[in-house]
Amino acid sequence: xxxxxxxxxxxxxxxxxxxxxxxxxxxxxxxxxxxxxxxxxxxxxxxxxxxxxxxxxxxxxxxxxxxxxxxxxxxxxxxxxxxxxxxxxxxxxxxxxxxxxxxxxxxxxxxxxxxxxxxxxxxxxxxxxxxxxxxxxxxxxxxxxxxxxxxxxxxxxxxxxxxxxxxxxxxxxxxxxxxxxxxxxxxxxxxxxxxxxxxxxxxxxxxxxxxxxxxxxxxxxxxxxxxxxxxxxxxxxxxxxxxxxxxxxxxxxxxxxxxxxxxxxxxxxxxxxxxxxxxxxxxxxxxxxx
Amino acid sequence: xxxxxxxxxxxxxxxxxxxxxxxxxxxxxxxxxxxxxxxxxxxxxxxxxxxxxxxxxxxxxxxxxxxxxxxxxxxxxxxxxxxxxxxxxxxxxxxxxxxxxxxxxxxxxxxxxxxxxxxxxxxxxxxxxxxxxxxxxxxxxxxxxxxxxxxxxxxxxxxxxxxxxxxxxxxxxxx
Numbered sequence: 016x017x018x019x020x021x022x023x024x025x026x027x028x029x030x031x032x033x034x035x036x037x038x039x040x041x042x043x044x045x046x047x048x049x050x051x052x053x054x055x056x057x058x059x060x061x062x063x064x065x066x067x068x069x070x071x072x073x074x075x076x077x078x079x080x081x082x083x084x085x086x087x088x089x090x091x092x093x094x095x096x097x098x099x100x101x102x103x104x105x106x107x108x109x110x111x112x113x114x115x116x117x118x119x120x121x122x123x124x125x126x127x128x129x130x131x132x133x134x135x136x137x138x139x140x141x142x143x144x145x146x147x148x149x150x151x152x153x154x155x156x157x158x159x160x161x162x163x164x165x166x167x168x169x170x171x172x173x174x175x176x177x178x179x180x181x182x183x184x185x186x187x188x189x190x191x192x193x194x195x196x197x198x199x200x201x202x203x204x205x206x207x208x209x210x211x212x213x214x215x216x217x218x219x220x221x222x223x224x225x226x227x228x229x230x231x232x233x234x235x236x237x238x239x240x241x242x243x244x245x246x247x248x249x250x251x252x253x254x255x256x257x258x259x260x261x262x263x264x265x266x267x268x269x270x271x272x273x274x275x276x277x278x279x280x281x282x283x284x285x286x287x288x289x290x291x292x293x294x295x296x297x298x299x300x301x302x303x304x305x
Numbered sequence: 306x307x308x309x310x311x312x313x314x315x316x317x318x319x320x321x322x323x324x325x326x327x328x329x330x331x332x333x334x335x336x337x338x339x340x341x342x343x344x345x346x347x348x349x350x351x352x353x354x355x356x357x358x359x360x361x362x363x364x365x366x367x368x369x370x371x372x373x374x375x376x377x378x379x380x381x382x383x384x385x386x387x388x389x390x391x392x393x394x395x396x397x398x399x400x401x402x403x404x405x406x407x408x409x410x411x412x413x414x415x416x417x418x419x420x421x422x423x424x425x426x427x428x429x430x431x432x433x434x435x436x437x438x439x440x441x442x443x444x445x446x447x448x449x450x451x452x453x454x455x456x457x458x459x460x461x462x463x464x465x466x467x468x469x470x471x472x473x474x475x476x477x478x479x480x
Contacts (some may be wrong), residue, residue, distance in 0.1 A: 048435075053346060054364075068306055069326065069468055069478055072328065072468065073468075076430040076433050076436065076466065077430060077432055077433055079433075079436055080430070080432065080433035080434070083435040083436040083438075083439055084434075084435035084436075087435055087438070087439070088374075088375075089371075089380065089381050089434075089435040089438055090371055090380070090381040090434060090435065091381070091429075091434060091435055092381060092383055092433075092434040092435075093369060093370055093371045093380065093381040093382050093383050093385075093396055093431065093434040094383075094385070095367065095368050095371065095381075095433075119462045131371055131373065131380045132372075132380075133369065133370070133371045133372070133380070133381075133454055134453075134454075135454075142341070142345075146455060159476040162390065173385065173386045173408075173431060174424075176386070183449050204407070204409070204410060204479075205409035205410050205479060206386050206388055206409045206410075208408065208431035208432050241309070252306050255406045260480075264408065264409075264428060264430060264431060265409055265410055265479055266428075266468070266478050266479075266480070267479075267480060277423075296431075296432045297432045
């Protein structure tokens with residue numbers, strides 16, 4: 016006869032954390048050394064269009080770099096970033112053999128050590144390096160189902176340092192929000208290594224706005240938001256940002272951003288949070304599904 | 306647009322001849338240094354001490370390289386954001402630093418100091434660390450080994466592609 020416990024176990028799927036470790040480690044290693052294929056195509060198209068010789072030189076150098084990185088098995092950029100994970104854990108999954116947080120941290124430490132990636136993480140006050148590039152920043156969502164989906168973003172800080180959060184009032188509304196996003200990219204100028212991808216988060220709380228702005232960076236280039244209003248906003252912002260003329264590396268030119276990805280989340284009646292999180296030209300991601 | 310080959314260390318004549326927009330292949334020795342090393346060099350100068358590394362005639366490359374893979378002199382080693390060094394830079398230029406390699410625009414104070422002391426700022430391409438690693442023939446720690454990747458290294462470049470971003474007259478490729 017089936018007991019209640021048997022039934023609960025029959026509904027769960029076990030995933031060994033040793034399998035998670037191996038898969039995430041491989042993903043981290045590959046991500047840091049490989050330019051995202053959609054980003055590579057966008058950079059190639061931008062190089063073909065570019066009239067400014069300095070900006071074109073920068074774009075061509077970045078394309079050469081992508082080849083050099085793959086050929087040498089070397090990171091695209093020395094800033095292999097702080098490790099950010101977006102985890103979707105199916106609620107029917109039972110993780111076996113340790114802690115998920117420890118497993119992700121271990122995957123980062125081992126991949127960064129074996130890959131000769133830079134350990135860039137330190138105590139903010141003492142400035143003493145942790146020596147492991149950990150802790151990782153982990154965003155965890157519990158979702159229906161029996162799968163574990165882990166997405167990895169090594170976030171460089173030339174671009175991360177250009178993040179902006181605006182707590183607008185409802186009266187200021189969308190026009191001011193869009194002006195602020197364009198202004199944030201203008202102020203960032205040459206610093207975030209343009210051409211960039213601009214992540215925009217509308218709504219939520221302060222930290223939720225920034226989280227969805229960052230999550231938006233994981234969306235592949237060339238895939239507009241399925242929400243028609245957000246897709247329209249993305250197109251308008253991209254046009255306005257490229258009209259700034261900052262260009263590749265700030266050398267002036269036609270392509271300042273390869274894409275704008277916007278997301279929204281319900282917010283409070285008193286507020287209109289707007290977050291801007293920028294991805295540099297080294298678009299690097301990995302996805303693991305178990 | 307001119308394409309030039311320049312040997313390091315930079316001569317005064319070389320600095321005077323370079324103009325914003327010139328594309329240059331650099332070969333020879335540079336110092337590496339970024340946020341933490343700049344703080345220490347600046348503090349030594351501000352307190353009237355000799356800096357740990359003589360700066361006269363040197364070119365500094367704003368970089369924190371990745372560890373060297375086996376059999377290679379250095380790992381991925383593209384430029385970091387120069388703006389973060391801006392507050393400390395004029396004092397280093399006064400102490401004799403002649404060239405800088407980094408990425409992104411500089412403050413008006415840095416540009417003024419460059420004009421005063423006759424210096425040049427080269428932009429390397431941010432994000433091209435793997436390509437730049439193939440243009441470095443050696444890299445060894447010179448000072449501040451406790452800073453790890455942020456230590457001052459002696460790096461030898463070979464045909465290292467950069468753009469003159471700000472010249473000694475204040476001409477700039479940035480708007």
